[in-house]
Amino acid sequence: DAKTTQPTSMDCAEGRAANLPCNHSTISGNEYVYWYRQIHSQGPQYIIHGLKNNETNEMASLIITEDRKSSTLILPHATLRDTAVYYCIVRGNNAGNMLTFGGGTRLMVKP
Amino acid sequence: EPEVTQTPSHQVTQMGQEVILRCVPISNHLYFYWYRQILGQKVEFLVSFYNNEISEKSEIFDDQFSVERPDGSNFTLKIRSTKLEDSAMYFCASRGQGVVNSPLHFGNGTRLTVT
Numbered sequence: 001d002a003k004t005t006q007p008t009s010m011d012c013a014e015g016r017a018a019n020l021p022c023n024h025s026t027i028s029g030n031e032y033v034y035w036y037r038q039i040h041s042q043g044p045q046y047i048i049h050g051l052k053n054n055e056t057n058e059m060a061s062l063i064i065t066e067d068r069k070s071s072t073l074i075l076p077h078a079t080l081r082d083t084a085v086y087y088c089i090v091r092g093n094n095a096g097n098m099l100t101f102g103g104g105t106r107l108m109v110k111p
Numbered sequence: 112e113p114e115v116t117q118t119p120s121h122q123v124t125q126m127g128q129e130v131i132l133r134c135v136p137i138s139n140h141l142y143f144y145w146y147r148q149i150l151g152q153k154v155e156f157l158v159s160f161y162n163n164e165i166s167e168k169s170e171i172f173d174d175q176f177s178v179e180r181p182d183g184s185n186f187t188l189k190i191r192s193t194k195l196e197d198s199a200m201y202f203c204a205s206r207g208q209g210v211v212n213s214p215l216h217f218g219n220g221t222r223l224t225v226t
Contacts, residue, residue, distance in 0.1 A: 032212045043115075043202045043217035044154060051212070087154075091212075098144055098167060099215055101154040 004088045009106040012082075018075040020105050022088030025069040031092050033064060034099065035073045037084040044087065044101070047073065078109045113137045115218035117203050123224045124193055132188045132221045134203030142206040143186045144215060145178065147171070147199040154202070160186065193225045 005023040012018040024033065034049040048055055048062045050071075055062045061074040075082055087104040091097050116135045124130050136143055145157040158168040160178050177189045186205075190197055200222050204215040 034214060038154070041148075041200055041220070041222075043204075043219045046214040046216060049212065049214055098156045098159050100156065101146075103153060 004090055004102055006086075006088050006102065006105045008103065009108065011108050011110055012075075012078045014080060014109055014111050015077055018073075018078040018082065018107060018109070020073040020075075020086050020088075020107065021070065022072070023070045024088070024090050027068050027090050028092075031090045033062065033071050034089045034091055035060070035062065036087045036089065036099075036101075037082075038087070038104070039081075039084040047086075078107075080109050080111065083107060083109045115203055115205055115216055117201075117218035117221050119221060120219070121222045121224070123226065126195060126225055127192050130190050130193055130223065132190075132201050132203075132223070134186045134188075134205075134218060135184055136186055136203065136205030137207070137216055138184075139207065140205035140216075141208040142166075142215075143178075143180070144204040144206075145188045146202040146204065146217075148202065148220075149196075149199045157188075190223075193223075195225050198223055198225045 032049050032051050035047040036044040038044050047059050048057055050062045050064055064071045085104040085106050087101050089099050118133045143160040146154050148154045156169050158172045159166045175191045179187050200220040202217050202220045204217045206215045207213045
Protein backbone atom coordinates (compact mmCIF):
# COMPACT_ATOMS: atom_id res chain seq x y z
CA ASP A 1 0.00 0.00 0.00
CA ALA A 2 1.15 3.53 -0.74
CA LYS A 3 2.73 5.58 2.02
CA THR A 4 1.02 8.72 3.33
CA THR A 5 2.44 11.91 4.83
CA GLN A 6 0.49 14.08 7.27
CA PRO A 7 1.42 17.03 9.48
CA THR A 8 2.14 15.95 13.02
CA SER A 9 -0.28 18.40 14.60
CA MET A 10 -2.76 21.16 13.81
CA ASP A 11 -4.94 23.58 15.72
CA CYS A 12 -8.41 24.74 14.80
CA ALA A 13 -10.81 27.20 16.41
CA GLU A 14 -14.13 25.82 17.55
CA GLY A 15 -16.86 26.43 14.96
CA ARG A 16 -14.39 26.89 12.12
CA ALA A 17 -13.65 24.39 9.36
CA ALA A 18 -10.76 22.04 10.00
CA ASN A 19 -8.83 21.12 6.85
CA LEU A 20 -6.49 18.19 7.31
CA PRO A 21 -4.09 17.51 4.43
CA CYS A 22 -2.56 14.22 3.36
CA ASN A 23 0.02 13.44 0.69
CA HIS A 24 0.00 10.07 -1.03
CA SER A 25 2.10 10.69 -4.13
CA THR A 26 2.77 6.99 -4.82
CA ILE A 27 -0.89 5.95 -4.77
CA SER A 28 -1.81 3.46 -7.46
CA GLY A 29 -4.95 3.28 -9.55
CA ASN A 30 -6.89 0.79 -7.44
CA GLU A 31 -6.02 2.20 -4.02
CA TYR A 32 -8.60 4.00 -1.92
CA VAL A 33 -7.98 6.79 0.58
CA TYR A 34 -9.47 6.16 4.02
CA TRP A 35 -9.73 8.53 6.96
CA TYR A 36 -10.06 7.39 10.54
CA ARG A 37 -9.75 9.20 13.84
CA GLN A 38 -8.87 8.10 17.34
CA ILE A 39 -10.19 10.01 20.30
CA HIS A 40 -7.98 9.52 23.35
CA SER A 41 -7.46 5.73 23.65
CA GLN A 42 -10.70 4.66 22.02
CA GLY A 43 -10.78 2.43 18.96
CA PRO A 44 -10.15 4.05 15.56
CA GLN A 45 -13.37 5.48 14.19
CA TYR A 46 -14.11 5.33 10.48
CA ILE A 47 -14.85 8.73 8.95
CA ILE A 48 -14.92 8.54 5.17
CA HIS A 49 -13.19 7.04 2.15
CA GLY A 50 -12.91 7.64 -1.58
CA LEU A 51 -11.21 6.61 -4.79
CA LYS A 52 -11.11 9.69 -7.02
CA ASN A 53 -14.35 11.59 -6.62
CA ASN A 54 -14.98 13.96 -3.74
CA GLU A 55 -17.10 12.40 -1.04
CA THR A 56 -19.32 13.82 1.70
CA ASN A 57 -21.15 12.25 4.60
CA GLU A 58 -22.62 13.41 7.88
CA MET A 59 -19.20 13.63 9.50
CA ALA A 60 -16.92 15.17 6.90
CA SER A 61 -15.98 15.86 3.30
CA LEU A 62 -13.09 14.31 1.42
CA ILE A 63 -11.48 16.25 -1.39
CA ILE A 64 -9.10 14.25 -3.61
CA THR A 65 -6.94 16.08 -6.16
CA GLU A 66 -7.35 15.19 -9.80
CA ASP A 67 -3.95 13.45 -9.91
CA ARG A 68 -4.88 11.63 -6.67
CA LYS A 69 -1.54 12.44 -5.11
CA SER A 70 -3.08 14.27 -2.18
CA SER A 71 -6.34 14.71 -0.34
CA THR A 72 -7.93 16.91 2.31
CA LEU A 73 -10.36 15.93 5.02
CA ILE A 74 -12.71 18.75 5.91
CA LEU A 75 -14.65 18.95 9.16
CA PRO A 76 -17.01 21.83 8.31
CA HIS A 77 -17.71 23.10 11.83
CA ALA A 78 -15.20 21.69 14.28
CA THR A 79 -16.27 21.14 17.88
CA LEU A 80 -14.21 20.38 20.97
CA ARG A 81 -15.25 16.74 20.60
CA ASP A 82 -13.43 16.59 17.26
CA THR A 83 -10.10 16.82 19.09
CA ALA A 84 -8.39 13.58 18.10
CA VAL A 85 -5.64 11.98 16.04
CA TYR A 86 -6.68 11.76 12.39
CA TYR A 87 -5.24 9.05 10.18
CA CYS A 88 -5.08 9.12 6.40
CA ILE A 89 -4.57 5.58 5.06
CA VAL A 90 -4.24 4.24 1.55
CA ARG A 91 -5.42 0.71 0.99
CA GLY A 92 -5.55 -1.54 -2.04
CA ASN A 93 -8.59 -3.21 -3.42
CA ASN A 94 -7.79 -6.76 -2.35
CA ALA A 95 -10.50 -8.30 -0.25
CA GLY A 96 -8.47 -9.07 2.85
CA ASN A 97 -6.19 -6.05 2.89
CA MET A 98 -5.67 -4.62 6.33
CA LEU A 99 -5.12 -0.97 7.15
CA THR A 100 -1.64 0.28 8.02
CA PHE A 101 -1.71 3.17 10.47
CA GLY A 102 0.93 5.88 10.49
CA GLY A 103 1.40 8.61 13.05
CA GLY A 104 -1.57 10.70 11.92
CA THR A 105 -2.32 14.36 12.63
CA ARG A 106 -3.14 15.41 16.16
CA LEU A 107 -5.95 17.96 15.76
CA MET A 108 -6.58 20.23 18.70
CA VAL A 109 -9.85 22.16 18.55
CA LYS A 110 -9.66 25.20 20.79
CA PRO A 111 -12.50 27.29 22.21
CA GLU B 112 -25.94 1.63 14.47
CA PRO B 113 -24.31 -1.82 14.76
CA GLU B 114 -20.92 -1.86 16.43
CA VAL B 115 -18.03 -4.13 17.31
CA THR B 116 -18.01 -4.97 21.02
CA GLN B 117 -15.02 -6.14 23.02
CA THR B 118 -14.76 -7.70 26.46
CA PRO B 119 -13.34 -7.18 28.97
CA SER B 120 -12.54 -3.48 28.74
CA HIS B 121 -9.55 -4.00 31.03
CA GLN B 122 -7.65 -7.21 31.79
CA VAL B 123 -4.86 -7.52 34.30
CA THR B 124 -2.77 -10.68 34.26
CA GLN B 125 0.52 -11.96 35.56
CA MET B 126 3.44 -12.67 33.30
CA GLY B 127 3.31 -16.19 31.94
CA GLN B 128 -0.46 -16.52 32.21
CA GLU B 129 -2.78 -17.15 29.29
CA VAL B 130 -5.36 -14.55 28.34
CA ILE B 131 -8.27 -14.61 25.95
CA LEU B 132 -9.61 -11.38 24.56
CA ARG B 133 -13.11 -11.50 23.17
CA CYS B 134 -14.81 -9.66 20.36
CA VAL B 135 -18.27 -9.72 18.87
CA PRO B 136 -17.98 -8.38 15.32
CA ILE B 137 -20.80 -6.68 13.50
CA SER B 138 -23.41 -9.21 12.48
CA ASN B 139 -23.03 -10.43 8.86
CA HIS B 140 -19.43 -9.21 8.65
CA LEU B 141 -17.05 -11.86 7.39
CA TYR B 142 -13.56 -10.32 7.68
CA PHE B 143 -12.07 -9.98 11.15
CA TYR B 144 -8.93 -8.31 12.42
CA TRP B 145 -6.88 -7.77 15.56
CA TYR B 146 -4.70 -4.74 16.10
CA ARG B 147 -2.77 -3.54 19.10
CA GLN B 148 -1.50 -0.20 20.33
CA ILE B 149 1.24 0.05 22.91
CA LEU B 150 0.89 3.22 24.99
CA GLY B 151 2.11 6.22 23.02
CA GLN B 152 2.81 4.23 19.87
CA LYS B 153 1.07 3.55 16.55
CA VAL B 154 -1.83 1.21 15.97
CA GLU B 155 -0.24 -2.02 14.70
CA PHE B 156 -1.79 -4.80 12.64
CA LEU B 157 -1.65 -8.28 14.15
CA VAL B 158 -3.80 -10.63 12.08
CA SER B 159 -6.70 -10.87 9.68
CA PHE B 160 -9.13 -13.79 9.51
CA TYR B 161 -11.57 -14.89 6.86
CA ASN B 162 -13.45 -18.09 6.12
CA ASN B 163 -12.18 -19.70 9.31
CA GLU B 164 -8.54 -19.19 8.59
CA ILE B 165 -5.82 -16.60 8.96
CA SER B 166 -5.44 -14.60 5.75
CA GLU B 167 -2.55 -12.34 6.84
CA LYS B 168 -0.44 -11.88 9.93
CA SER B 169 2.34 -9.56 10.99
CA GLU B 170 5.71 -10.36 12.52
CA ILE B 171 4.25 -9.53 15.92
CA PHE B 172 1.79 -12.40 15.63
CA ASP B 173 4.15 -15.21 16.66
CA ASP B 174 3.44 -18.64 18.09
CA GLN B 175 2.30 -17.11 21.38
CA PHE B 176 -0.78 -15.74 19.63
CA SER B 177 -3.77 -17.53 18.17
CA VAL B 178 -7.19 -16.54 16.93
CA GLU B 179 -10.42 -18.44 16.81
CA ARG B 180 -14.02 -18.02 15.81
CA PRO B 181 -15.52 -20.55 18.22
CA ASP B 182 -19.13 -19.92 17.23
CA GLY B 183 -21.12 -17.76 14.87
CA SER B 184 -20.71 -14.56 16.83
CA ASN B 185 -17.42 -14.43 18.74
CA PHE B 186 -13.89 -13.82 17.55
CA THR B 187 -11.11 -14.35 20.10
CA LEU B 188 -7.43 -13.57 20.48
CA LYS B 189 -5.45 -15.82 22.78
CA ILE B 190 -2.02 -15.02 24.13
CA ARG B 191 -0.58 -18.26 25.42
CA SER B 192 2.08 -17.02 27.85
CA THR B 193 1.96 -13.29 28.37
CA LYS B 194 5.05 -11.12 28.58
CA LEU B 195 5.42 -7.64 30.03
CA GLU B 196 5.75 -6.25 26.51
CA ASP B 197 2.30 -7.59 25.60
CA SER B 198 0.80 -4.79 27.69
CA ALA B 199 -1.21 -2.71 25.21
CA MET B 200 -4.66 -1.83 23.95
CA TYR B 201 -6.01 -4.59 21.71
CA PHE B 202 -8.56 -3.61 19.08
CA CYS B 203 -10.81 -5.93 17.17
CA ALA B 204 -12.25 -4.89 13.80
CA SER B 205 -14.60 -6.35 11.25
CA ARG B 206 -15.55 -5.66 7.67
CA GLY B 207 -18.46 -6.65 5.48
CA GLN B 208 -18.13 -8.78 2.39
CA GLY B 209 -20.36 -6.97 -0.05
CA VAL B 210 -17.89 -4.41 -1.38
CA VAL B 211 -14.13 -4.96 -1.38
CA ASN B 212 -13.43 -1.37 -0.40
CA SER B 213 -15.80 -1.44 2.56
CA PRO B 214 -14.20 0.10 5.66
CA LEU B 215 -13.07 -1.68 8.80
CA HIS B 216 -15.08 -0.93 11.92
CA PHE B 217 -13.25 -1.09 15.23
CA GLY B 218 -14.28 -1.87 18.76
CA ASN B 219 -13.19 0.27 21.70
CA GLY B 220 -10.55 -2.16 22.75
CA THR B 221 -9.34 -4.20 25.68
CA ARG B 222 -6.57 -2.73 27.77
CA LEU B 223 -4.23 -5.59 28.70
CA THR B 224 -1.87 -5.02 31.60
CA VAL B 225 0.75 -7.68 32.25
CA THR B 226 2.45 -7.47 35.65
